[in-house]
Amino acid sequence: MKIAIINGPNLNLLGQREPGIYGQQSFDDYIRQLRAEFPDIEITYFQSNVEGELVTALQESSRTCQGIVLNPAAYTHTSIAIGDAVAAIQIPVVEVHISNVQAREEFRKLNYVSAKAVGTITGLGLKGYELAIRWLLSKQHP
Ligand code: DQA
Numbered sequence: 001m002k003i004a005i006i007n008g009p010n011l012n013l014l015g016q017r018e019p020g021i022y023g024q025q026s027f028d029d030y031i032r033q034l035r036a037e038f039p040d041i042e043i044t045y046f047q048s049n050v051e052g053e054l055v056t057a058l059q060e061s062s063r064t065c066q067g068i069v070l071n072p073a074a075y076t077h078t079s080i081a082i083g084d085a086v087a088a089i090q091i092p093v094v095e096v097h098i099s100n101v102q103a104r105e106e107f108r109k110l111n112y113v114s115a116k117a118v119g120t121i122t123g124l125g126l127k128g129y130e131l132a133i134r135w136l137l138s139k140q141h142p
Pocket of ligand 1: 011071096098101
C-alpha cells in the first residue's frame with residue numbers, strides 16, 4: 001500500500017515555526033518516525049508553499065496511491081482549488097490539522113476542504129498524521 005502525505009505552506013518550518021502551537025519537532029524528523037512505525041507501507045511526502053503545486057500533487061498522488069493525508073495549512077481557509085481537487089479525486093483524503101483550528105482565530109473557521117475530505121483530524125498535534133494513516137489502513141484491510 002502507498003499513502004501520500006501532502007503538506008501546505010509553512011509546514012516546511014515545523015519545529016521552528018510558532019513551537020507553542022505546532023510543537024518542536026521538524027516534519028523530516030517526524031516522518032522518519034512514521035516510516036519506522038509503518039514498515040509495510042510506502043509513505044511518500046510532498047510539501048509546497050504554492051497552491052497549484054498542491055493541486056497537482058493531489059491529482060498525481062490519486063493515480064499512484066491508495067490514500068492521501070492532507071494538511072492544506074492556510075490554504076484550508078482560502079483555496080477553492082484545493083477543495084475542488086479533493087472532490088475530484090477517487091481515493092480517500094483525510095484532512096489533518098496539527099492545531100485545533102476551531103479554537104483559534106475566526107478566519108480559520110472557514111474551511112474549503114473538510115466537506116470534500118472523508119474526515120478531519122484536528123488539534124491532536126503531529127499524532128494526527130499517524131491516526132489518519134491508521135484509519136486509511138483499516139479501510140484497506142477491514
Ligand atoms: C494548520 C492550521 C492552519 O490554520 C494554519 O494556517 C497552518 C497549519 C495546522 O496544521 O494546524 O498553517 O493547518
